[in-house]
Amino acid sequence: EPEVTQTPSHQVTQMGQEVILRCVPISNHLYFYWYRQILGQKVEFLVSFYNNEISEKSEIFDDQFSVERPDGSNFTLKIRSTKLEDSAMYFCASSRQGYTDTQYFGPGTRLTVL
């Protein structure tokens, strides 16, 4: 069964460094999402992406964040200058269609900012 994959599974970085989290959505899906989950807290929406542009973004998704679909398979989340509070699990999700269609989540990348 097709699944969303994410790399790396765990990323440790120093405060102020740039990180890129990578996701390979399910191949025939058109809608892509990033969510994050700070330890012990709820899963929070960051950004959605369709047709090579951001559809919606939350307040969390400030200028330090960017997303890109550099080729036909990868979907990346870049954090330009990481802060301690960026430490969290970051989940990528994809869906074939938007709006009520099932979003399939990847296993997540645990980002630790020291």
Add this chain to the structure above:
Amino acid sequence: TQLLEQSPQFLSIQEGENLTVYCNSSSVFSSLQWYRQEPGEGPVLLVTVVTGGEVKKLKRLTFQFGDARKDSSLHITAAQPGDTGLYLCAGVVGYGGSQGNLIFGKGTKLSVKP
């Protein structure tokens, strides 16, 4: 800001008991989804409810969407240790033409003891 309140936050029961988890909001959602999340993994979709008053059954799990599409419940009959996990409700934001981003509740951590 749309919020989803889940209760209870923690639930510890004996095998064979029944339980209900609630998900409430003051906002209307176009649909509501229930996920199960294992430690270190991404959420896995259990069910989507779309129509007000809708009831869906998945073996021993019964999901209901409130008539006003503001609340939902998950009822588990004769719980088993294998049901242990974190159950998340997520409201789908948006209507036709939008992305359908998810607003998650904090989750209910269920422990079923043999």
